[in-house]
Amino acid sequence: xxxxxxxxxxxxxxxxxxxxxxxxxxxxxxxxxxxxxxxxxxxxxxxxxxxxxxxxxxxxxxxxxxxxxxxxxxxxxxxxxxxxxxxxxxxxxxxxxxxxxxxxxxxxxxxxxxxxxxxxxxxxxxxxx
Numbered sequence: 001x002x003x004x005x006x007x008x009x010x011x012x013x014x015x016x017x018x019x020x021x022x023x024x025x026x027x028x029x030x031x032x033x034x035x036x037x038x039x040x041x042x043x044x045x046x047x048x049x050x051x052x053x054x055x056x057x058x059x060x061x062x063x064x065x066x067x068x069x070x071x072x073x074x075x076x077x078x079x080x081x082x083x084x085x086x087x088x089x090x091x092x093x094x095x096x097x098x099x100x101x102x103x104x105x106x107x108x109x110x111x112x113x114x115x116x117x118x119x120x121x122x123x124x125x126x127x128x129x
Contacts, residue, residue, distance in 0.1 A: 008114070041101070
């Protein structure tokens with residue numbers, strides 16, 4: 001299974017794994033999956049950290065790459081086609097980072113692992129966290 005991690009789920013994996021269901025924790029720990037963290041999520045984490053809305057144990061530039069390696073996830077770059085695809089999406093969700101994740105999941109045929117019910121209104125496969 002190819003999973004794109006929502007930013008909140010990424011943060012829960014590393015800071016509050018008890019918020020995830022046991023099935024999701026097993027899935028994340030499994031070797032029979034491909035995990036991706038979008039560059040959009042790294043950007044969102046950096047912005048929220050800088051604004052003081054997100055507390056982290058280290059600077060995002062150190063923490064995010066380290067955690068990618070630890071959990072065995074790959075970074076998913078933002079391509080121009082991802083950004084442009086956002087314009088085709090219905091306005092069910094107004095968060096620009098989440099809209100970009102939806103576009104990436106659609107174009108790359110990824111399942112989004114999220115706790116956000118707004119994602120379910122789009123033509124995208126969602127796995128609830």
